Amino acid sequence: MPKSYIEVLVNDEPREFLVQPGTTLLVALREELGLTAAKRGCAQGTCGSCTCVVDGEAVMSCLVPVETIQGADVRTLEGVARDGGELDEVQAAFLEGFATQCGFCTSGMIMAAHALLAENPDPSREDVVRAISGNVCRCTGYESIINAILDAAQRRKATGGVQYVEGGV
Amino acid sequence: MAPSVEVPESVGDVVGALAGEGSVVLAGGTVVMPEVNTTAHDFRALVSLRRAGLRGIEVDGGRAVIGAATTLAEVGEDERLAVLRPVIESIASPTIRNLATVGGNLFVKQPYGDLAVALLALDAEVDVAGPDGASSTRPVADVLRDGAGAREVVTAVAFDVPDAAAWRYTKAMRRKQNSASIVTVAAVLGLDGGTVGAARIALGGAGAKPVRATAAEQALTGGPLDHDRARAAGEAALQDAEPFDDAYASAWYRGRVLPVHVRRALLGE
Numbered sequence: 204m205p206k207s208y209i210e211v212l213v214n215d216e217p218r219e220f221l222v223q224p225g226t227t228l229l230v231a232l233r234e235e236l237g238l239t240a241a242k243r244g245c246a247q248g249t250c251g252s253c254t255c256v257v258d259g260e261a262v263m264s265c266l267v268p269v270e271t272i273q274g275a276d277v278r279t280l281e282g283v284a285r286d287g288g289e290l291d292e293v294q295a296a297f298l299e300g301f302a303t304q305c306g307f308c309t310s311g312m313i314m315a316a317h318a319l320l321a322e323n324p325d326p327s328r329e330d331v332v333r334a335i336s337g338n339v340c341r342c343t344g345y346e347s348i349i350n351a352i353l354d355a356a357q358r359r360k361a362t363g364g365v366q367y368v369e370g371g372v
Numbered sequence: 373m374a375p376s377v378e379v380p381e382s383v384g385d386v387v388g389a390l391a392g393e394g395s396v397v398l399a400g401g402t403v404v405m406p407e408v409n410t411t412a413h414d415f416r417a418l419v420s421l422r423r424a425g426l427r428g429i430e431v432d433g434g435r436a437v438i439g440a441a442t443t444l445a446e447v448g449e450d451e452r453l454a455v456l457r458p459v460i461e462s463i464a465s466p467t468i469r470n471l472a473t474v475g476g477n478l479f480v481k482q483p484y485g486d487l488a489v490a491l492l493a494l495d496a497e498v499d500v501a502g503p504d505g506a507s508s509t510r511p512v513a514d515v516l517r518d519g520a521g522a523r524e525v526v527t528a529v530a531f532d533v534p535d536a537a538a539w540r541y542t543k544a545m546r547r548k549q550n551s552a553s554i555v556t557v558a559a560v561l562g563l564d565g566g567t568v569g570a571a572r573i574a575l576g577g578a579g580a581k582p583v584r585a586t587a588a589e590q591a592l593t594g595g596p597l598d599h600d601r602a603r604a605a606g607e608a609a610l611q612d613a614e615p616f617d618d619a620y621a622s623a624w625y626r627g628r629v630l631p632v633h634v635r636r637a638l639l640g641e
Contacts, residue, residue, distance in 0.1 A: 227405070247409065263402075267405075271401075315467060334466055337465025337466065338465075
């Protein structure tokens with residue numbers, strides 16, 4: 204079966220590549236683009252470790268055939284840190300709040316948090332729980348993650364909102 | 373073998389793409405893609421609805437028409453459909469609701485498909501497109517019972533938006549967020565003063581498909597909406613239920629709690 208030619212914007216950078224039919228966004232990111240922050244956990248949309256932001260919405264990238272999102276704006280964890288590698292508020296809050304242990308869920312958690320804070324800069328604890336309800340963490344017990352996302356909202360208020368790296372990773 | 377992916381740009385082209393053997397509609401992908409990723413499926417082609425123009429919500433004169441490829445998140449964010457927000461919020465997680473669609477929910481296995489349960493209580497109508505430009509409008513109960521044809525696609529769902537005072541919904545879950553249903557109860561009550569003039573009650577987690585609790589409806593109709601009658605309706609709901617075992621709950625447990633949740637839903641407890 205012929206490969207498909209895909210053009211998408213990934214972390215502000217236009218990317219083009221060929222994929223086998225039926226390739227998911229997750230596999231395309233990891234195997235075509237070498238962006239391995241999004242993890243393959245369950246491949247069923249249950250664990251959230253592959254969460255990316257597509258056209259502003261947090262989605263499970265394992266459930267999205269990349270051929271269906273031609274031209275989309277995709278953001279992954281690799282496109283979250285600021286220019287020069289300075290961590291953004293969510294990353295910094297996770298690091299300093301010990302919100303990551305084994306790290307497997309962290310990428311998905313941070314992307315779900317990003318989508319939340321873009322839509323709701325001042326979330327309640329309940330809003331945070333709701334936002335990460337599709338993301339499974341088997342280490343932390345969630346409290347440190349929830350606290351880190353609330354902390355990130357406060358940090359972001361202090362620094363004046365989200366900024367992304369120009370030109371991608 | 374990996375299936376091909378078609379992204380048709382019209383309903384006609386969707387139906388055309390479904391002609392091939394092993395073709396399946398791909399709406400949000402939250403049910404089909406897990407099968408593609410993790411099972412020995414026999415899909416040959418995934419026919420995406422993403423660009424087929426089936427996304428959008430219209431509300432006119434109290435009647436809502438929702439395109440089949442509208443996401444659950446979009447329904448949940450629509451102020452005109454605020455009465456249905458508890459239904460949407462009870463389904464999976466925001467990241468899944470950003471993908472999962474209204475049309476797709478009609479084809480989800482129980483104990484998922486809570487919106488389908490609500491649409492059954494709302495007596496929704498479903499628009500279906502088929503080969504050679506054919507289109508039909510069917511009661512949602514028929515679509516839930518029979519599914520759609522192999523070369524058909526649901527294009528829209530329509531229903532009268534209920535008054536908040538007439539609408540009832542409750543879903544018993546294993547936890548507050550992101551759990552399949554133990555039992556789900558949705559109802560539209562026609563209240564005339566203190567008397568229930570008419571009732572449509574639908575159940576999830578009570579059979580292989582969402583079901584109407586007709587015995588409960590009869591038990592409730594024609595009298596006041598009080599504790600005793602709501603309790604009797606809850607007991608009657610078992611007559612239309614065939615509770616099942618799964619990882620979320622046993623059939624015994626579902627049967628045991630169903631009357632309680634029907635009563636609580638009806639009384640808004």
